[in-house]
């Protein structure tokens with residue numbers, strides 16, 4: 001086994017997603033501890049183009065295959081190639097982002113090579129011969145320390161936003177892999193993508209979120225939140241009550257059965273703060289709540305609690321911020 | 328069209344959770360329910376069966392008490408259930424769970440294996456991938472819609488902002504998302520007939536699984552410590568007289584912290 005750390009890079013328009021930079025950052029720390037290298041893997045058309053940005057965040061070598069198969073088929077080719085690389089390089093750990101694709105590929109890879117698998121990872125700490133993974137469980141109410149045993153390799157699914165990308169410039173060398181996919185990986189074939197909303201919302205990636213709840217009373221007032229969010233560069237989230245009422249699509253739901261977010265600023269507007277909502281947002285750096293009920297539970301975890309009517313306060317706030325930015 | 332739905336018994340999520348001295352969830356203190364995410368998989372299986380014929384079998388790995396939630400799935404309309412239960416399973420992790428479920432699945436004829444997207448206690452969503460690998464069949468997760476034809480299945484797979492169409496040969500493992508359908512409530516007739524439906528009990532010996540390969544000993548991960556999250560203390564409270572005053576208070580706060 002080497003002390004190298006492998007990172008699986010998810011791409012968006014040919015560039016690494018923010019989560020990939022988070023993985024590179026923690027991998028660079030782990031690798032430095034054991035004297036190993038950070039090996040990143042990017043698959044699909046134009047993957048080599050990710051090298052510059054990845055190098056800036058501490059990646060030593062980028063392994064790429066630009067075969068179109070990685071866009072045509074789900075999971076199987078990715079696992080096939082990763083399993084070969086795990087065998088060839090014998091890394092100490094492979095890091096994935098805890099996303100839909102990350103979960104699928106990581107689970108299949110760990111099952112194939114007999115690795116230990118830990119999800120919900122919020123921290124990784126290198127010790128002499130092993131890595132401690134800190135796993136967030138029960139919606140962040142507990143953090144457990146998990147160690148891999150009975151396995152040579154640890155596969156870790158890292159929570160988006162658990163790490164802040166930190167630059168540590170290297171010039172990542174690109175190695176193009178010689179990979180010819182067999183027919184056995186041509187199974188789950190991807191077809192067209194249908195977007196139901198104007199644009200894809202990615203709450204997990206947002207650093208500012210303005211969320212609305214039942215207090216909004218209908219779909220139209222979400223426009224007020226959109227205007228405020230636009231002014232402060234944020235995305236719009238929602239409580240389940242607002243989603244269940246059909247005021248806003250499910251993709252916006254924050255909480256136990258929705259997204260888990262960790263923005264630097266979370267504004268809760270007309271949301272009471274039920275425990276199932278809190279588990280999805282309570283680790284935000286700063287929480288501001290607007291609610292007309294002085295006893296709303298959301299106020300217990302707010303850095304700023306404003307008691308009042310959202311319909312009057314939100315437009316006034318948007319105007320005030322506009323005024324200050326203009327000044 | 329034979330469908331097996333993997334269903335997990337989980338503690339009621341609305342209850343407060345505690346960890347025992349071994350850092351495992353103190354399940355005894357909590358009431359158990361069908362994993363809420365699995366209800367969508369059961370409903371999808373029942374609809375596929377109604378349209379295409381065949382059999383819906385529920386597969387559960389869990390303690391003897393899981394029989395209650397198994398009856399509920401039979402009352403919803405599943406034809407029969409397989410319940411893998413064995414004292415040696417206590418403390419089984421992801422790898423052991425996948426080994427046991429996939430071994431059981433090999434003995435139940437299936438064209439399709441459906442799961443929930445994740446369990447509310449583990450929340451990892453990793454069992455579907457483990458099963459697909461162990462069975463050597465394709466995996467499609469986050470299905471919002473399933474359409475069958477003879478040898479294959481078309482899945483609408485949820486992606487941010489919409490869905491992607493995925494076509495895969497059968498058999499396959501497919502996980503069904505919350506909201507894909509509206510799970511039915513058991514009817515009175517369903518509840519009555521559930522009492523007569525078969526629940527096949529299997530032990531590790533029945534499945535030829537070495538008890539040392541599962542449980543805490545067989546686990547590939549071990550929990551060595553646990554910490555409860557520190558409660559965040561509440562901060563400033565403002566009761567402004569006018570909306571303009573509120574706007575100034577919030578804007579000052581955001582400006583001081585460099586959000587604007």
Ligand SMILES: Cc1cc2nc3c(=O)[nH]c(=O)nc-3n(C[C@H](O)[C@H](O)[C@H](O)COP(=O)(O)OP(=O)(O)OC[C@H]3O[C@@H](n4cnc5c(N)ncnc54)[C@H](O)[C@@H]3O)c2cc1C
Nearest residue numbers: 213214215239240241255256257258270272276277292310
């Ligand atoms: C298994 C399970 C899973 C769940 N998962 C989630 C989840 O993922 N996410 C989630 O959010 N919930 C979830 N819930 C639901 C959760 O329990 C609450 O019901 C939900 O969060 C309540 O949403 P809310 O705060 O918008 O509504 P309410 O609790 O009705 O609160 C509305 C708030 O708006 C305030 N208000 C009303 N009018 C105004 C006004 N004009 N100005 C200012 N304030 C006003 C009220 O004072 C009140 O505090 C789940 C529940 C269960 C059982």
Ligand SMILES: Nc1ncnc2c1ncn2[C@@H]1O[C@H](COP(=O)(O)O)[C@@H](O)[C@H]1O
Nearest residue numbers: 333334388442443445446451452453454
């Ligand atoms: N012990 C179990 N018995 C049966 N099915 C399970 C079990 N554990 C997990 N599953 C299935 O796998 C899905 C994902 O669970 P998890 O990977 O634990 O989040 C669940 O929704 C179930 O369909």
